[in-house]
Amino acid sequence: xxxxxxxxxxxxxxxxxxxxxxxxxxxxxxxxxxxxxxxxxxxxxxxxxxxxxxxxxxxxxxxxxxxxxxxxxxxxxxxxxxxxxxxxxxxxxxxxxxxxxxxxxxxxxxxxxxxxxxxxxxxxxxxxxxxxxxxxxxxxxxxxxxxxxxxxxxxxxxxxxxxxxxxxxxxxxxxxxxxxxxxxxxxxxxxxxxxxxxxxxxxxxxxxxxxxxxxxxxxxxxxxxxxxxxxxxxxxxxxxxxxxxxxxxxxxxxxxxxxxxxxxxxxxxxxxxxxxxxxxxxxxxxxxxxxxxxxxxxxxxxxxxxxxxxxxxxxxxxxxxxxxxxxxxxxxxxxxxxxxxxxxxxxxxxxxxxxxxxxxxxxxxxxxxxxx
Numbered sequence: 001x002x003x004x005x006x007x008x009x010x011x012x013x014x015x016x017x018x019x020x021x022x023x024x025x026x027x028x029x030x031x032x033x034x035x036x037x038x039x040x041x042x043x044x045x046x047x048x049x050x051x052x053x054x055x056x057x058x059x060x061x062x063x064x065x066x067x068x069x070x071x072x073x074x075x076x077x078x079x080x081x082x083x084x085x086x087x088x089x090x091x092x093x094x095x096x097x098x099x100x101x102x103x104x105x106x107x108x109x110x111x112x113x114x115x116x117x118x119x120x121x122x123x124x125x126x127x128x129x130x131x132x133x134x135x136x137x138x139x140x141x142x143x144x145x146x147x148x149x150x151x152x153x154x155x156x157x158x159x160x161x162x163x164x165x166x167x168x169x170x171x172x173x174x175x176x177x178x179x180x181x182x183x184x185x186x187x188x189x190x191x192x193x194x195x196x197x198x199x200x201x202x203x204x205x206x207x208x209x210x211x212x213x214x215x216x217x218x219x220x221x222x223x224x225x226x227x228x229x230x231x232x233x234x235x236x237x238x239x240x241x242x243x244x245x246x247x248x249x250x251x252x253x254x255x256x257x258x259x260x261x262x263x264x265x266x267x268x269x270x271x272x273x274x275x276x277x278x279x280x281x282x283x284x285x286x287x288x289x290x291x292x293x294x295x296x297x298x299x300x301x302x303x304x305x306x307x308x309x310x311x312x313x314x315x316x317x318x319x320x321x322x323x324x325x326x327x328x329x330x331x332x333x334x335x336x337x338x339x340x341x342x343x344x345x346x347x348x349x350x351x352x353x354x355x356x357x358x359x360x361x362x363x364x365x366x367x368x369x370x371x372x
Contacts, residue, residue, distance in 0.1 A: 001261065001324065002055065002253060003027045005269040011277070016045045023327045024055070039063045046072045053231060053276045054252050057085045058131070075179070075230040075276040076251045083227055084251045088129040088160045097226060099219060100245045107159035113147040120163045126150060129158035138196060140164065165245055167238035171205055172256035173220035176232045176271045176281055183224060184271065184281040185217045186264055191236070191256050197333065200353065203259050203291040206346055208239075216244055223249070232257065232272040255295070255335070260284075262322045262340050263291030288342035290349045294357035296337040298330040303363035307336075310360050314339075321356050336361075 003024065006013045016032050017025035025031045032048075034041030036059045046052050051073045064078035083090040091104045105116050107126070117124045126147070128137035141147045151159070170193060175185040190205040191198050205213070220235040223246075234254035236247040257268035266274075266282030274281055303310065307330075311323055318341070325337040339356045343349040358366045 001258075001267075002269045002273065005267060005273055008270065009273055009277075009279075011273065014045070014049050016041070026327055037063075039066065042067060043070075051075055051276050053272070054081070056252065057081065057250070061085060077228065077230065080227045080229045081251055084249045086129050086158075087127055087132075087248070088158065090249055091160065091162075093227070094223070094246055097223075099223065100243065102165050102245055103163040105161050107151065107161050110144075110148045110151040113141065113151060113161050114144045116161045117141070117144065117147065123164050125162045125164050127160055127162065128154065129160055136196070165238045165240060165247075167240050167245075169205075169239050170247070171208070171216060171237040171239050171244065172201070172254070173216040173235045173237060174232065174254065174257045174260075174268060175217065175220040175224055175235070176268075176275045177221075177224040177229050178275045178281060179230050179278045181225070182281050183221045184266075184284050185221060186257065186260060186268075186284040187286055188213045188216045189256060189259065195333075197295070197297065197335070198255050199295055199297070199357075200350070201256050201259050201293040202346065202350065203263055203286065203293075212239070212244065219244070219246075231275045232268050255338075258324070258338050259291045259293035259340055261324070263287060263293075263342055289344050290346040291340065291342050292346070292350045292353040293338050293340045294353040295335050296325070296339060296357050296360045298332050298334040298336055299362045300332050302330075303361070305363050307360070310363050314356055314359055317359075318352055318356050321352075323356075323360070325360075 003013045012030060013028050014030040015024045015028040016034055018035055032045045042063055046067055053075050061078050061082050064074050068074045068078055083093055088106055091101055094101045103120055105112060107113055123140050123142040126139045126141055131137055139150050170191045171188055172191050173188050175183060177183045187204040188208060190202040192200040216237060223235055224233045229251055232253050234250040234256055238245040238247055253268045253272050260267045265285045271282055307325060314321055322340040328336045330336050339353060341349050341353045355366050
């Protein structure tokens, strides 16, 4: 998706991929095979690039610091990116800024979790400081006994514990910032999670007050400025009775922003490239009153027809559906694509997006209509 945006800007993406059949490698004419944890591979790769940027946060921080010290334009820089790589670093920095975050503590032993739970109330949330995503690396613990079992299984891994937030829903404030300091923000969206995985994004977030949306956007822009982020920043939020609380940060094009490809004047992918290249940022207005992105997740069992046939039948039923299929091997729960629909009525658009995504996952229509 970033490559499509690059083509429109007259740019060429040079992709570092582990294998030639990685989705990004399948669409780019310039591929270097290597692992993102290998400093030598990173050095060789970066030598042919004007700007180095990312589609995930797992490149070791120390490698990025080395590249930056050697003159590579790393955007976002390692000093910013570490806040998306390490949840404990992120929590401490945001707390120092006075940003709204849940109470938290570093965990060195199970006693730290028990002490925190007794002080703040059970259940508590245990997280790995690094590496978790889509619900992985997160545990809800409702007792000291449960804490002892989980902490013992994670010996040697950096951990933190947080108070469980009583939330109404989850939101995402997506912004972008350039090296020049220009900022831009899209409408705040609602993200719908099932088992820790985002299944839908609703743009704009229904029923969100103008005041709360402004608070979320201003908070996201402030985080981008104070952390010196360059590129797209997604600030994932909990909406509570008392306002908003920061959950996570992502410094890249983010799943909660995929709706922008068809639903906004400038997509997050184009905006990220504009930002890291220090171009003026594009307009972020919605192009329809309601936009819904639904993720296509791998089904529990192999569908009755291949993806090409599923897309064929989907287009026959929903001619206005926008499908993005990632070319990934299907396995249960894996994000293998997404579908976006636009319209005037949120309930109608959401219903059609949900039907479309379920069909692409399972080859079964939710309303009972099935093609054999």
